[in-house]
Amino acid sequence: MESSDNILYNNLKEAFLLREDITFLNFGSFGATPKPIFDAYQRFQQELEYEPVQFIINKGPQYLKESRVRLAEFLGCKADDLVYVPNPTYAVNIVARGLDLKPGDEVLSTNIEYGACDRTWEFYCAEKGAKYVKQEIKLPIESKEVFLADFWKGFSEKTRLVFISQITSATGLILPVKEICEEAKRRGLLVFVDGAHVPAHIHLNLTDLNADFYTGACHKWMMTPKGSSFLHVKPEHQQQLDPLVVSWGYKADFPGDSQFLDYHQFNGTRDFSAYLTIPEAIDFMKWNDWWGVAEDCRMLVQKWLPRLCELVGSKPLAPVTDEFIGQLGSIPTRCENPVELKQILYNEYKIEIPVMVQNNQVYIRYSINAFNSEDDLVKLEKVLVELKERKLIF
Ligand SMILES: Cc1ncc(COP(=O)(O)O)c(C=O)c1O
Structure with a gap:
């Protein structure tokens, strides 16, 4: 590259x-x-147009892998537990659709989440007979302890999964998701953290955080071109996630090493150049x-x-x-x-x-x-x- x-x-x-x-x-x-990252984007787009077939079929997947390896290093996780998606809502859709929620199950969230993600959970919970619980958070937040106490009031015996932003949208608040992950584990719950605003905004180590599912945008604080985000899934949950768009990667003729990547990485012809600029963005941030x-x-x-x-x-x-x-x-x-x-x-x-x-x-x-x-x-x-x-x- x-x-x-x-x-x-x-x-x-x-x-x-x-x-x-x-x-x-x-x-x-x-x-x-920034310009150097945008230039890298345009270089990839030019390379694509010089030889579309070679780029999309051969070089592109190799570039994608190199890009994932650099992103994984930046986020403190394994490259093969990461897959690129256009935006965090797309990632939430993959998980909300794939999770085996049963009638009566509850997804515990807050009333200060991002509207598109709320809609996603409302949609899939309604389809599966589950309930999306938007626990009210008292604002202004007085302290971490008060926030956590408020949040867990939404827990019930039926709670299966916690969905929460690490940095909220309209209210722009950093939430104590590490403590939420730890408590959720004690209660036997899955956790999905919406970190749309997190990468390169505050320090993040996905292995330490230990969420089951995590999505983040690269096109926000990492400054890559629009439409570059990721979904991180712990290995034990990867098999249950169906592709949001069923394409060649589903029951692939030539399966790769990972069903997770086959299912979610290839969903038809598209320009994935934005994903490939992630190493450039990481270098730009390092130099500056x-x-x-x-x-x-x-x-x-x-x-x-x-x-x-x-x-x-x-x-x-x-x-x-x-x-x-x-x-x-x-x-x-x-x-x-x-x-x-x-x-x-x-x-x-x-x-x-x-x-x-x-x-x-x-x-x-x-x-x-x-x-x-x-x-x-x-x-x-x-x-x-x-x-x-x-x-x-x-
Ligand atoms: C908290 C939060 N979650 C998710 C998103 C993702 O937005 P989209 O998928 O529409 O790009 C955003 C965007 O601003 C956000 O602030």
């Missing part, structure tokens, strides 16, 4: 392709890809001291969160410490029309920032990454003051 030159950026903003005229505070939704960058960004998020919340008359959703707050800051806000508010923020103020609604509460969520500076949050503060004056938030 080709690798780009070892480019070290003094000003990391230059590495990104983002528009200059937009204050980009929404890295959290779909990430953003990414954990140092992440720490600076986290500090900036934490510095501004109490102040921005106070401005709109609310409070941070958890203690503002590394335990709960990473590179996402969610500001509970009151407003009449969140859709309009988002449009105004973008069209009038040139700020790309999500305005999300969950459980009837509106959240303005900012993300900070290498290309942001404190000036972006100074601007956000000014704009929030103006929006208050205009009575668009109150």
